[in-house]
Amino acid sequence: MSDVITSAVEALNNKMGDTGLAGTAKFVIEDEGAIMVDSNGARAGDDEADVTLTADAETFQSILEGDLDPTSAFMSGKLSVDGDMGMAMQLGGALS
DSSP states (O other): OOHHHHHHHHHHHHHHTTOOOSSOEEEEETTTEEEEEETTEEEEOOOOOSEEEEEOHHHHHHHHTTSSOHHHHHHTTSSEEEEOHHHHHHHHHHHO
16 A cells, blocks of 8 residues: 555545444545545445546645645546435545
């Protein structure tokens, strides 16, 4: 597992706290790997999910650090979403 994935899992769990997700989401970080988020929090993994969000490492890092709003990233084409848009919005709210 890459250092990027390891640190992203830790950052996601810290950012989301005890707020679980009612479903499953997958973050695909290009050239690094994937992270699963569900009611138990975040973990490295590449399973089926209700929604998949894909971005490069720089974009994902900016979202986690609060420098880039997930909605802005999506609208500018830096973040792609495939699947349940409602769940993507719920996850975006948790990351803001």
